[in-house]
Amino acid sequence: MDQFTLNLLVVGATFALYFGIAIWARAGTTSEFYTAGGGVHPVLNGMATGADWMSAASFISMAGIIAAGGYDTSAYLMGWTGGYVLLAMLLAPYLRKFGKFTVPEFIGDRFYSQSARLVAVICLIVASVTYVIGQMTGVGVAFSRFLEVKASTGLYIGAAVVFFYAVLGGMKGITYTQVAQYVVLIFAYTIPAVFISLQLTGNALPPLGLFSTHIESGMPLLAKLDQVVQELGFAKYTGHSDTTLNMFLFTMSLMIGTAGLPHVIVRFFTVPKVADARASAGWALVFIALLYTVAPAVGAMARLNLISNIYPNGTQSDPIAYEARPDWMRNWETTGLLKFEDKNGDGLIEFYNDKSKNEDFNAAAAAKGWAGNELTVNNDIMVLANPEIARLPGWVVALVAAGGLAAALSTAAGLLLAISSAISHDLIKGSLNPNISEKGELMAARVSMGVAIAVATYLGLNPPGFAAQTVALAFGLAAASIFPALMMGIFSKRINNVGAVAGMLSGLLVTVVYIFLHKGWFFIPDTNSYTDAAPLLLSIKSTSFGAVGALVNFAVAFAVSRATAAPPQAIQDLVEGIRIPRGAGKAQSH
Known part of the structure; x- marks a missing residue:
């Protein structure tokens, strides 16, 4: 059976x-649409939270970022x-005690x-839409490979799938779907x-x-990886090149941004009582x-395998001919991501x-007649391409897709639900039309979710970075606006x-x-550029500024x-x- 057919069978079955599940768990009331009726078992809720939490950024992009950046990108992990621990300990039980649907x-x-x-x-929509752009980018990457189409076509297909089961099932359908999705993704x-x-070590x-001996060279795996990347002019994989200040602020932005993410917080309203919210948090962790x-090992081994495919003879002066490139390269070229x-x-x-800073290396590369790097590999393909690069069986490739x-x-489904509930429950019912019927509110939630999918799909065609980078921006926005207000x-x-109000607006702005x-976007974003300008304040990059925004929020x-x-x-x-996290009943809808 060819790989394309196998991909269709495995992905089609899932x-x-x-x-x-979406049809079986179709939401019929606002309580079921927003909080799954508040009756989900803690273990199942922990599994659904894990799937909700481990997004395209975690599955697809995080290991790719680690593969490209090495030690410096360990801040994502x-x-x-750490942010999830903050959420579980400082926020989730108390918000569940309060007993409302939304942040x-x-x-x-x-x-x-x-x-x-x-x-x-406003803060929730800004952060969640930014976050969902990263998810839709990941959807496009995954669909493009297994259907062997352009990433944009894959994005449209993925949007249609999300529209079907998220709009139909609401939180009830999403919860039980996420349990199945967790099993598949893990x-x-x-x-x-x-x-x-097993192959490498x-x-x-x-x-x-990751810390074992590389079989082929007899060297520690990380030492071997350091050697091969430095021979190609890249920075040492295990080296630290980022500033301590930026890395600290980036880690803090991700941590407190995590604790302020509305689509994760709402999961703790789907269990019957506060004790179950605590148990859910433990199981989710x-x-x-x-x-x-596993992610650090996946990133490091993917980087080593990628270089080994391009330089199969083990010497950086003897690269492979383009006409003799392996099949996995041909497959990914179809998507436009390689x-x-x-x-x-x-x-x-x-x-x-x-662009190496090593002048001796640059001189040696020029002496070989090299006129610049010739292979562009999108970080977001590394995990999906990893089984193909390692020549694993076809069913493993299909499973990864x-x-x-x-x-x-x-x-994406969890984020879209957070956006739609903010619009239907907080904006329409809470302000514009307090007397709206439950049926009308449910319809408003579904319509707003459909609009959010359309907007996210449009923005996902030209994301402001790789999936993990885009998500990091969303975390920064949540860190600067929502987390301080909750704390x-x-x-x-x-x-x-x-x-x-003054704090939230100041932090967000x-x-x-x-x-x-x-x-470097100014008033017209150049969404095709993933490269930041020079830091404007000390060494702080845009993905790290959420922690500073949070301090501004608190201070104001x-x-x-x-x-x-x-x-x-x-x-x-x-x-x-x-x-006092005791005695909470079911979440209140009004």
């Missing part, structure tokens, strides 16, 4: 499962995992202000990693294989760790760092409505402006609150009650 609803009630609720809706991620680790456990402990340009006309693939789609679709709302009785300036909120009247006593008593 999609049939998702569609079947530290920030995203803006909590902010509106806690800060006794319709304006605060509307500002939270097998799809770990099985190829085990195969490749003889160790069946990828995290241990276990399920997340299964992928995150490109070759013969700059010196010798028919060979010269893959190296033509299914896993990539499961990861991207699960998070102050739970742990400070003194923050009032004026301070909360300063972060958006910095991102636009640093990206405290300063304004101190200069204005304290919250009413009833609100202060409410804050005191939130911090």
Whole structure:
């Protein structure tokens, strides 16, 4: 059976499962659409949270970023995992105790202000739309490969799939679909990693294989990788080239951005009581760790295998001829995500760092007649291409395609639900039309989700970075706007409505402006450029600025609150009650 047919069978089988679940779990009420009726078992909710959390950025792009960037990009791992711990310990149980459907609803009630609720809706939509762009980018990458079409065509197909099961099932359908998607994505991620680790090191456990001996060279795997990348003019894989300040702020932005993500927070409203929310958080961390402990090995081994494919004789002076390139390169060229340009006309693939800071290397490359790097490999293809590069069986390749789609679709669905609930529940029912019927609200939620899918698809055609980079921008926006408001709302009785609104707007505005300036977008974004301009403030990049925006948010909120009247006593008593995580019933819809 050829690979294309095998891909269709495996991916088609998983999609049939998702569609079947969506039809079986079709939401009939707003409670089922927003919170799955509040009756999901903690273990299943933990699994669904893991799928919701491990997006295209985690499955498809994170290992690709690590493969390209090495040690410096380990901040993605530290920030995203640490952020989930913050969310589970500091926010989730208390928000579940409060018992509302959405983050803006909590902010509106806690800060006794319709304006605060509307500002939270704006912050949520900005962060979530940015995040969903990264997911749709991943959907396009995965569909493009397994259907052997352009990435843009894959994106359109993926959008249609998301529209069907997310709009139909709401949170109830999404939850049970995400359980199935978690099973698919975790097998799809770990099985190829085990195969490749055995090939390269003889160790069946990828995290241990990363620190084992490379069989072919007899060197430690990471030492071998350092050697081959430096021979091609790249920085040392295990070296640290980023500034400590930027790396710290980037990690913090990811951590507190994680804790402010509305599509993950809402998952803790789908369980019956507060104790179940805590149990869900624990189980989710276990399920997340299964992928995150494997990702560094996947990234390192993918980088080593990629270079070995281009230089099969083990010497960097003897690259492979373009006409003799392996099949996996031919397959990915179809998608437009891998490109070759013969700059010196010798028919060979010269893959190296033509912007190397090593002058001796640059001189040696010029002496060989190399006229610049000739192979462009999109970071987002590394995980999906990894089994093909390692020449694994066809069923493994098909499984990885299914896993990539499961990861991207699960998070996209969760984000779209957060956006639609903010519009239908917080904007329409909360402000514009409080007397809307439950049926009307449900229809508004589905229509707004459809519009959000269309917008995300359009923006996903020209994303502002690789999937993981785009997602990092979304985390920065959530860190600067939503997280501080939630923390102050739970742990400070003194923050009032004026301070909360001023803080959220200040944090969001300063972060958006910095991102636009640093990206060089100004008023007309050049969405085809993934390269940042020079840092505007010290060494802080756009993906790291969310932590600074959060500090601005906290500072403005405290300063304004101190200069204005304290919250009413009833609100202060409410804050005191939130911090006692007992006795919560089902989430309230009104």
